[in-house]
Amino acid sequence: MSKSSRNSTRYEGFELFSEYLESLVNQDFRSVEALSGFTQKLAEHISRAAENPNFLYGQRTEAMFESVAISLGHIRMIKKEDSGRFWNTGDRIQPPDYRVILHNGDCLFIEVKNCFQSEHEEGIFRIEEHRVASIKEYSTIHNTPLLIAIYWVVWGMWTLVTFEDFQRYGKKWGIRFTDAVKRNRMATLGDAFIATTPPLKLRFKADLTKYCGINESNELNFTIGEVALFCGDRVVTDARDRRLVSYLILHGRWEATDPSPLLEGGVLQGVEFAWWPGDREGISEHQPFSMVGTLSGMYSIFYRGITSDHDGRVMRINVDTIPGLLQDLIPEPGSSDAVPLWLFRQSIG
Numbered sequence: 001m002s003k004s005s006r007n008s009t010r011y012e013g014f015e016l017f018s019e020y021l022e023s024l025v026n027q028d029f030r031s032v033e034a035l036s037g038f039t040q041k042l043a044e045h046i047s048r049a050a051e052n053p054n055f056l057y058g059q060r061t062e063a064m065f066e067s068v069a070i071s072l073g074h075i076r077m078i079k080k081e082d083s084g085r086f087w088n089t090g091d092r093i094q095p096p097d098y099r100v101i102l103h104n105g106d107c108l109f110i111e112v113k114n115c116f117q118s119e120h121e122e123g124i125f126r127i128e129e130h131r132v133a134s135i136k137e138y139s140t141i142h143n144t145p146l147l148i149a150i151y152w153v154v155w156g157m158w159t160l161v162t163f164e165d166f167q168r169y170g171k172k173w174g175i176r177f178t179d180a181v182k183r184n185r186m187a188t189l190g191d192a193f194i195a196t197t198p199p200l201k202l203r204f205k206a207d208l209t210k211y212c213g214i215n216e217s218n219e220l221n222f223t224i225g226e227v228a229l230f231c232g233d234r235v236v237t238d239a240r241d242r243r244l245v246s247y248l249i250l251h252g253r254w255e256a257t258d259p260s261p262l263l264e265g266g267v268l269q270g271v272e273f274a275w276w277p278g279d280r281e282g283i284s285e286h287q288p289f290s291m292v293g294t295l296s297g298m299y300s301i302f303y304r305g306i307t308s309d310h311d312g313r314v315m316r317i318n319v320d321t322i323p324g325l326l327q328d329l330i331p332e333p334g335s336s337d338a339v340p341l342w343l344f345r346q347s348i349g
Contacts, residue, residue: 001070001323015084016042056314061114061151062097063317064303068158068296069100073324074190077101081109088141094134096146102188109139109146110160115177116153123177124169125150132163132173147185151300152177156253158296160185187345190327191296195289195342198276200249201230203262205270212268220261222268231339232288241339244329249275251298253291289342295326 020038021027027034049055069078082095096111115125139146149160159180166173206212207225214220229236229245236245248254254275262269277283277290292298309315333341 001073001076012083019085053314056317057114057116060304060307060314060317062112063319064151064300064307065110065112065149065158066098067303067319067321068299069098069189070321070323071299071325071327072190072295073327074103074188075100076103076105091137092130092134093138093141094131095138096135099144100189107144108188109135109142109144110149111135111146112149112151114151114153123152123154124174125152125177125180126169126172126174127166128172132166136163149186150175150180152180156297156301157181157294158186158191158300159183160188183348184346185348186294186296187347189296191294191345192330193291193294193344193346194248194252194298194330195291195344196248197232197288197340198254198280198283198290199230199232199257199274200245200252200254201272201274202249203228203230203270203272206268208267208269220268234338236338238336238338240331241336244331244339247298247329248292251293251301253293253297254278289340291344295330299326 017029017035017038020041021029021034024034024037029035066078066080069075077100079099080097081099082097086095096109098110098112100108100110102108113125113127115123117123136146145162147160147162149158151158155177159177161175161180161183162185163173165179165183166175168174204224205226205228207223210223210225212220212222229242231241231245236242252275254277257274257276260272260274262272277292279290283290303319306319307314307316330343331339331341333343
């Protein structure tokens, strides 16, 4: 899969300039005054957009979904559907955000939404009735199924549902998070729940040939001689397995414990960090694994991290996406003795 080579700056930029000229009388596109006026207006729009957090979060969520779909590696094509102008007769219609072609040739329209609610609020995504009608009408005209991708920020999870899964909430349509999870079709795009055996551990082994001691500030100083990764009680040495465990540690949903010193005969051997699922009691001999997260959810945590500043504000929208990244990252279950994996793909009856 590769990105289109179309020069968007040249073509889309010139198209915007041409539309701007429609509002002017007797202006040639070679006019210095027209170009100056266009760039000034464009800069004003961009400045206002950059100061609107809701707009930025919405734009990033759309771009994040596109990147997720490409990284999962189960689609043939994805294209922005709501860019450019179009003409139509009849009622007002609104193109959805994306057109997606699956490997089997099926075509889907996908509208992308962002839902943020605190942990104490009821998890319901709502949308105005006229927006639903306008997007559905566009889908009907094209005789193409329409799905809605919702990113639930608090839970860090994507769901892919239809408007038929929604219900009335006053003058709006809406869907509860729990219902969206039950009706989730993200597996259509290659998404899956990932589980492995806890804990995941990162161990910094001390170089015992170097100085190790406590300084005047009561700080322990030691030199790292080796970095080891563990899945359960198994040391992870294979390069691909180490990349996977590192990814699960950084972007999974398990909780980190406080660092633990490793002592032997009163001598520091190293420091260890561990990551455990929230419910350790669910781990047993009969079920030794626990869910770390979904492929799309973990990737989105990564995406949000590299597009935000230290205060969580959006500082960029797009990132360089590697097609099939998540497909290549996750080996087939049973292929690694050090990192046992369970993959769960949800289907809708």
